Amino acid sequence: MISANLQELDLLATLFSGQMFRWQLDEEGWCVGAVGEHTLRLRQQESIVELAGVDEFFVRSFLRLDDLSLTEQARRWCALDPLFAEAWKRQPGLRLLRQDPNECFFSFLCASVAPIARISQMLQAVCEEAAGDPFGPFPTLEQLLVLRESRLRERGLGFRAERVVASARKLAEKPDGWLESLRGKPLVEIEGELTQFPGIGRKIADCIALFSLDADSAVPMDTHIWRIAKTHYAPELRDASLTPANYERASAAFQRQFGPYAGWAQQTLFYQQAVK
DNA sequence: TTTTTGCCTCTGG
DNA sequence: CCAGAGGCAAAA
Numbered sequence: 001m002i003s004a005n006l007q008e009l010d011l012l013a014t015l016f017s018g019q020m021f022r023w024q025l026d027e028e029g030w031c032v033g034a035v036g037e038h039t040l041r042l043r044q045q046e047s048i049v050e051l052a053g054v055d056e057f058f059v060r061s062f063l064r065l066d067d068l069s070l071t072e073q074a075r076r077w078c079a080l081d082p083l084f085a086e087a088w089k090r091q092p093g094l095r096l097l098r099q100d101p102n103e104c105f106f107s108f109l110c111a112s113v114a115p116i117a118r119i120s121q122m123l124q125a126v127c128e129e130a131a132g133d134p135f136g137p138f139p140t141l142e143q144l145l146v147l148r149e150s151r152l153r154e155r156g157l158g159f160r161a162e163r164v165v166a167s168a169r170k171l172a173e174k175p176d177g178w179l180e181s182l183r184g185k186p187l188v189e190i191e192g193e194l195t196q197f198p199g200i201g202r203k204i205a206d207c208i209a210l211f212s213l214d215a216d217s218a219v220p221m222d223t224h225i226w227r228i229a230k231t232h233y234a235p236e237l238r239d240a241s242l243t244p245a246n247y248e249r250a251s252a253a254f255q256r257q258f259g260p261y262a263g264w265a266q267q268t269l270f271y272q273q274a275v276k
Numbered sequence: 277t278t279t280t281t282g283c284c285t286c287t288g289g
Numbered sequence: 290c291c292a293g294a295g296g297c298a299a300a301a
Contacts, residue, residue, distance in 0.1 A: 112296045158284025201297050222295035
């Protein structure tokens with residue numbers, strides 16, 4: 001087991017904050033889900049995280065507990081930024097995860113213009129079609145290559161079906177472990193690589209970078225964060241629309257305000273708008 | 277560079 | 290009945 005209070009980690013809020021989409025909560029309070037090849041069972045009670053099915057080292061890495069003291073970082077942000085302070089007061093302990101890049105890639109490829117409930121539904125369909133189990137470990141690239149666009153459309157993927165098939169094919173042309181190898185590289189480089197894939201623009205590239213590749217400064221500019229950015233951090237954009245150039249400006253404004261871990265601050269602000 | 281439009285499907289006003 | 294939902298891409 002792992003020691004973590006609700007300021008440092010709110011497990012439930014973190015797992016269900018729109019970073020991952022296939023976690024299940026059972027009646028005894030256990031969160032059950034897959035990360036890479038592992039199936040995890042996690043439960044937080046009284047500042048203790050219990051775990052089953054996997055070792056502590058793996059869980060600490062997945063929860064990024066040794067990468068950042070969220071409590072200390074949040075204290076600085078609260079002093080600096082009233083909007084963050086209010087969001088933190090309502091929901092502290094929201095961490096970023098270190099996801100399996102392959103699952104994260106396809107999750108956010110499917111996430112285009114869809115609410116969380118629908119994203120979950122689509123990903124369960126993808127997993128069931130490719131590997132037979134909607135909640136099991138995410139299908140390997142080899143398994144994903146068997147998917148047919150027509151079948152995915154029948155399962156409700158809509159226009160995303162073609163993108164999933166095409167991007168899987170393109171990803172298969174890369175050397176083994178290519179996606180993982182982007183971890184730790186400069187954000188602009190990661191964005192440059194990921195936006196080469198069909199269906200992945202800058203917003204989705206930033207989600208993949210932030211949620212699975214340790215790119216802590218990435219600020220995925222969705223409709224909610226865009227509104228917050230122009231209202232609070234880049235007033236000169238008040239009447240602007242979200243063009244690529246303005247995406248960059250808004251993103252930079254967030255990074256100026258919150259620093260190298262701007263993506264973490266973004267997640268707490270996002271949660272208020274979109275999840276809670 | 278920016279704006280517009282179509283694309284799947286579901287939900288809330 | 291329609292606008293909007295954690296966008297992308299092609300066209301103008």
